[in-house]
Amino acid sequence: MKWFNDLKVATKVLSACSIFIIIILGISANTYMAVSSADKQFDDFFRNRFITSLELNNIHKDLLQLRVNMLVQLDAAKAGNIAEIQKRVDQNRLITEDYRKNLDSYMTSSMTDEEKKLTDEFLDKAKAAAEIRPKIAEALLKGNIAEGEKYMNAWAIGYRDTRAVIDKLIELKVADGRIVQQKQNEDVAATNILLLIILIISLAVGAVITVILSKSVSGPVKKGLAFAELIAQGNFLERIDLDQKDELGQLGKALNTSADNLEKLISEIIMASQNLVRAVEEIASGNENLSQRTSEQASSLEEIAATVEETNASTRQNAGNANEANTLAETSSRL
Known part of the structure; x- marks a missing residue:
């Protein structure tokens, strides 16, 4: 380590501090990247798994509410309560708006190939069911209960099919969420191990640098002190053996x-x-x-x-x- 001993004291201290700063920056950068990666994964999970699951659940609830209103319309038609039928028609219009809002929001999310395939299947079945729904209200308002029941049965088949697709989509979202969670746990564990390794290396490097710096300063100082004591005792024959610049x-x-x-x-x-x-x-x-x-x-x-x-x-x-x-x-x- 003669080259290190030949360095100026200020350069030695600056070099040691620079190494510590580099280590700290490395740990900080690794931590920042790990946190950023975890944040991105969480954002992806929250937007494309959690929120979309809520949106699919809301779509399912809207469809279920539409079916309930249709059954109420059928009972009202049998009772000759046209006002109740019209009331449910107006409610279904609002429910349909909420349904479309949830569906549009869901369509903007990121989807896997399997999810896209199921979504296309859902859209086809939902479109067919949506074409039948106005016919139900129209038939019931005219008092044609048999025709209304026929359309309602056809819509119920489409409803069950769309509900099955929604259930599959939600299951996929949940499964993907578990995979993301597992991956995130693995990433966190790997990051913790990496940070622990970096910390151990940093402590080792810091200890080595501290010992080297201490010896490069304390050694010459001790020699100088011993030499001064010899001079004070009147011994002018000894000299300091210090080969550094x-x-x-x-x-x-x-x-x-x-x-x-x-x-x-x-x-x-x-x-x-x-x-x-x-x-x-x-x-x-x-x-x-x-x-x-x-x-x-x-x-x-x-x-x-x-x-x-x-x-x-x-x-x-x-x-x-x-x-x-x-x-x-x-x-x-x-x-």
Whole structure:
């Protein structure tokens, strides 16, 4: 990992943070795609399975209500209640509008090939039944109960056929819904496993990066601290062994250079001190010689002074003797 140690400290930290950010972005992107896929699947299920099942159920209820109204119309016709027949005709008109509304909404949904086939079959049977229904009301309003019953029986056959097709369509929707639900559960399980794997890998990568980054910083710092303690103890022989080109490596080289300069300075100071000691010793030795010579010269001077004093005494004595001789000479001459 020398190439990593040679990177600047800021670059190391930035690289580690970038890797963490990439991992976080990867997890976020995977989660977003999983959620988006689940959302699309749910929308498809809701619109093309759940809502369409409700629409088919509403169509079935509309057809059932139409049949109920037809039976009421038949009873009203037998009782001669034309107003009730007309009332049911008006109700059937509203029910038919709701039926068409539900059918149109259902037709806009997405369908499988089998559903399309059943839907076409339903439309054919529903169309045939729809053509018969007005004839029932028309016959009953005219009081032709037998003809009305004949048309009603024919419509009932079509009703049962369309109801059977609707039941098949609803069963298909329910079956497809179960398939979608199962697939969604499998996708969720796969996504959870993938997220767990990514999380484990992220933790492993994060731990490795943290250890590498910690060692690349703490190792040189510990070496620098130990080196500083040696310098504080007066040991200038050791050096930092730090082979990297980042700020810590540059700091180690600077400390080594400082130690070299400090060692050189201390050596020069020691040499200068030794030279000074030798000079002081030489000066002291010279002073001792000078003192000895001075003492010898003082002794010589004392001897010279004594000699001079003796000479002076001799001279004075000689002078006295001379004076005495002169005195004797003068005395002798007077005699």
